[in-house]
Amino acid sequence: xxxxxxxxxxxxxxxxxxxxxxxxxxxxxxxxxxxxxxxxxxxxxxxxxxxxxxxxxxxxxxxxxxxxxxxxxxxxxxxxxxxxxxxxxxxxxxxxxxxxxxxxxxxxxxxxx
Amino acid sequence: xxxxxxxxxxxxxxxxxxxxxxxxxxxxxxxxxxxxxxxxxxxxxxxxxxxxxxxxxxxxxxxxxxxxxxxxxxxxxxxxxxxxxxxxxxxxxxxxxxxxxxxxxxxxxxxxxxx
Numbered sequence: 001x002x003x004x005x006x007x008x009x010x011x012x013x014x015x016x017x018x019x020x021x022x023x024x025x026x027x028x029x030x031x032x033x034x035x036x037x038x039x040x041x042x043x044x045x046x047x048x049x050x051x052x053x054x055x056x057x058x059x060x061x062x063x064x065x066x067x068x069x070x071x072x073x074x075x076x077x078x079x080x081x082x083x084x085x086x087x088x089x090x091x092x093x094x095x096x097x098x099x100x101x102x103x104x105x106x107x108x109x110x111x112x113x
Numbered sequence: 114x115x116x117x118x119x120x121x122x123x124x125x126x127x128x129x130x131x132x133x134x135x136x137x138x139x140x141x142x143x144x145x146x147x148x149x150x151x152x153x154x155x156x157x158x159x160x161x162x163x164x165x166x167x168x169x170x171x172x173x174x175x176x177x178x179x180x181x182x183x184x185x186x187x188x189x190x191x192x193x194x195x196x197x198x199x200x201x202x203x204x205x206x207x208x209x210x211x212x213x214x215x216x217x218x219x220x221x222x223x224x225x226x227x228x
Contacts, residue, residue: 004156031214043157043218090156097214101147104156 002026004105006091012111015081021108023074023091031097032074034066037088037107049074050097081112117201122223125191133186133222135201140181145204147216148175148186150197157200157218160186196226 004025013019025032034046048056049068063085065077074091088109092102118136125131137146148160161168161175163184168175174187188195200221204214 042220043216045215045217048214092156094214101159101162102157102216104158106154107156 004091004093004103006089006105006108008108009106010109010111012113013078013081014113015083017081018077018079020078021076021089021091021110023076023105025072025074025091025093025103025105027093027095027103029093029095029103030071031094031100032068032071033092033094033102034074034076035090035092035104037090038084039087043090047076048097055097078110081110083112086110086112117203117219119199119201119219119222121220122225124225124227125188126227127193128190131188131191131195131224131226133188133199133201133224134183135185136183137201137203138182140203141205143205146175146177146181146184147202147204148173149200149202149216149218150195151200151221152194152197160199162204191224191226193226193228196224198223 007022011019031050033048035043036046037043045058046060047066052068052071063080067075088107090107091105094100094102145162145164147162149157150160151157161170161173163175163177176185198221200218202216
């Protein structure tokens with residue numbers, strides 16, 4: 001596979017469930033990002049990792065827990081979510097943090113019931 | 114973050130050129146102008162970026178005003194596959210307090226292409 005892949009593409013979970021979103025990039029990039037896109041709202045940056053180290057947490061609630069085991073993989077662990085957390089979660093990567101374009105995955109459509 | 118202003122929507126006909134405007138009157142000297150687009154049911158896709166000079170690539174052209182307070186993304190021949198939301202984003206240059214990786218998305222311009 002090439003580019004940025006995300007699994008699953010769709011996820012429905014209850015408020016008491018625990019689930020994880022996975023992102024993998026096949027581009028040899030060093031920086032990875034999680035974004036949230038709610039209905040009728042602009043994309044919001046959630047987390048940034050550079051060389052596996054978290055460099056940004058954009059005031060995201062602790063029920064979202066990111067993990068970056070290596071530069072190619074990024075996870076978003078979800079627990080006790082709220083219905084308002086239903087959104088499209090997008091992963092992106094870039095060569096580095098400085099000035100390079102970001103490549104986005106297709107996203108995971110999350111519905112919290 | 115410096116802000117951009119774009120029309121909410123625009124309409125074009127297939128095979129015709131499209132000019133998508135963006136105003137960024139508070140742009141700083143080190144801000145780059147980036148354009149991304151998001152096709153239906155997909156993640157955003159990089160289109161083009163520039164600093165001062167006009168830029169061309171296989172996807173589009175970027176025309177930047179001399180005072181840099183506005184720019185225009187030009188699609189030379191729109192196709193149905195160009196129907197998307199187009200985002201104009203200012204991104205800090207090398208000396209912007211370490212935040213130059215941030216892409217702050219606005220609402221963008223929804224481009225409709227008529228057959």
